[in-house]
Amino acid sequence: MGAQLRVYRQKIRSAQTTKKITRAMELIAASRIQKAQARVRASEPYSRAVTRAVSAVASYSNVDHILTTEPEKVTRAAVLILSSDRGLAGAFNANVLRQAEELTALLQSEGKEVVYYLVGRKAVGYFNFRKRAFEKEWTGGTDSPEFDTAQEVGATLVERFIQDTAEGGVDEIHIVYNRFVSMITQTPEVVRLLPLEVVEGVETPGEHDLLPLYDFEPGVGDVLDALLPVYIESRIFNAMLQSAAAKHAATQKAMKSASDNADTLILDYTRLANNARQAEITQQISEIVGGADALSSSR
């Protein structure tokens, strides 16, 4: 076998093995999207109920609470970045990190100091490589987020928020994550968690035109104290689940195009290999004919 042909055959085999791997990853991601989406849906009643309750307290009572009032001057802002633990997901992590950089530039232009909280190994790697400081990281559970992690993240952020600015507390909390729009679209999104702006879920009363006048037990302040960490947690948990679903969708898309590319490669190399084989045969024939010619003419 000619050297040229052997090289082509090797390349075909290599593309075939790669294709097997990417195809398998595509199928795994596809099956995980369903699960991740189901989890997003399952968490919806909770976040809906919490959002409703928070908007009830925030809109039907005029109580001053640290978590709802805008500080006069914002000196420090926390940014929570939700990335993934693994790559091979196209522009998934690049998108969310770019969005975070844009947010950072915006905040810094407003004279705010930015502190980072990272979720997912990819964001941590990005920061470590650039030798940039961050406050805290959570890694290892981005594929199927646990509520306990969200609770921990929420507690950390709320604690930092309540702290005095002079002692290193933050005045704002932003969250950057990939939102699952559809199987083919995932958009990076920035949401300001605190101070609170409850916009979604404020339902306009329909047939009961009177706004319900809530009774609070034990008191408005206590209820708000207990409710807001819960609200923050549920928002973070929802973002984590969205991000997980988006990651699986992005992986599926990336792996599908990788498999398709492998297919075209295999096709191209097969053509080239056939060509090389044909050329080799032609050469052998002409050698034989030439040899026979030389023998017969010398006789």
Next chain:
Amino acid sequence: MAELTVSVVSADAEVWTGPATQVSARTTEGEIGILPGHEPILAILGAGEVRVKGTDGVWIKADAADGFLSVENDTVTIVARHAALA
């Protein structure tokens, strides 16, 4: 008689939902019983179980720690980080 629409939700799932005639729970202030027509209330739940009396008169018990209870227009929502049917 009017009915209550009750749902018990935890962080990652809806635990129970359906019509009921009575709900009884323990808040941080003490025991609270809710019948149809109750005024809107938002209360923090204390430790203990929540009991829901279904329309068939059977009591359903659920453990709901670390949460709150809201009543509005005969809709009762019990929200807890961790909730499970007992």
